[in-house]
Amino acid sequence: MSGYFSEARSAETVIDRIGAGADPRLRRIMTSLITHLHGFIKDVALTEKEWEQAIGFLTETGRMCSGTRQEFILLSDVLGASMLVDAINHRWPAPATESTVFGPFHVDGAPVRQMGESISLDGKGEPCLFRGRVLDTDGNPVAGASVDVWSDNADGFYDVQQPDIQPPFNNRGVFVTGEDGRYAFRGVKPVSYPIPSDGPVGRMLAALGRHPWRPAHMHFLIGAPGFERLITHIFVAGDSYLDSDAVFGVKDRLIVDFKPADNPTDGWLAEYDFVLVRRTQ
Structure with missing residues (x-):
């Protein structure tokens, strides 16, 4: 042939x-x-014109990438590709905590902080106490788990988006669980924010009649020896964008009711237990 x-x-x-x-x-x-x-x-x-436009779109997407911005991750996220890859690779049994998108704003090297310490370095926003446990699927506490957390500030920006405004590692920190598997830290109640929409991905969303907003959430990356790494969020219940998250990251079990804290200085309280899956290989 x-x-x-x-x-x-x-x-x-x-x-x-x-x-x-x-x-x-x-x-x-x-x-x-x-x-x-x-x-x-x-x-x-x-058509040839449409193919040329597609090549131009991808070229511009690459040019927007930098050390602090990853436009291709945004493209993957808004097309639902990131969540699909995540779902296929994390088919964990109940009661394991569900994973969700990593996102483009994680930073390696966040400081290891003392349990209960605040990650808010600029003092802005509504204070919030985050606490809970890291458990295995049998309900046993997981000691030595690294709980890496990060969130936006009160204005809806991550520190890497505002290097001249926010101090480095603002609203970021790593906490290590003890024998009881408990974690606790203070930060600010997250707010909704738009993903960067000044580039080709933002223009694509506008052309499709879609908004760029993400519902308020706190990021968690949790790892422990002998367990699968967990990348997830907790979302603020009642947020107006829960049903239309621009990157499709919301899952029912990750929505948390933020309640007034017992101690008024803590502002809000968000409690959530994370369940890790043991590594089989």
């Missing part, structure tokens, strides 16, 4: 060019990608 390109056999012709020595997993991924890409182009009868 001819190896020349034709519209009828476009995908097959490209796939046939993959070398015999290609990694099997790479072969499977690229075969599926080429098949679906060519099928998509045929399905919508893509």
Whole structure:
């Protein structure tokens, strides 16, 4: 059969060019990608102008990326791709805590703080006490768990978005559980915020009639020896964007009722127990 390109056999012709020595997993991924890409182009009868616009969009997306901004992660998030990859790779049994998107604003090297310490360095926002336990699926406390947390400030920005306004590591910290598996820290009650919308992803959302807003949430990255790493959020109950999160990250079990704290100086109280899954390999 001819190896020349034709519209009828476009995908097959490209796939046939993959070398015999290609990694099997790479072969499977690229075969599926080429098949679906060519099928998509045929399905919508893509015009040359539209293809040029797509190339321009991806080029501009790459140019927007920097050490503090990842436009491709935003693109993946708003298309639901990040959440789908997350769901496929974290099919954990109940009662394990559900995972959600990592997001583009995590920073390595956040300071390890004493249990109960505040992560709010600018003193802005409504104070909030966060506390709970890290448990295994049998309900036993997990000692030595690293609880890495981060959130926006009272104005809806992360510190890396405002390096000239917020102090470094504002609203960030790492806490390590003791034998009782408990964690506690003080911060501010998160607020809703828009994902960066001044780039190509923001313009795409506007063209689709979608808003860029995320409901208020606190990020958690929890790891412990012998357990699967957990990346998740807790969301503020009653937020107006819970049903339309721009990145599809909300899950029912992650919505938390923020209540007035017993101690008025703490402002609000958010209690949540995280359940980790033991690593099998």
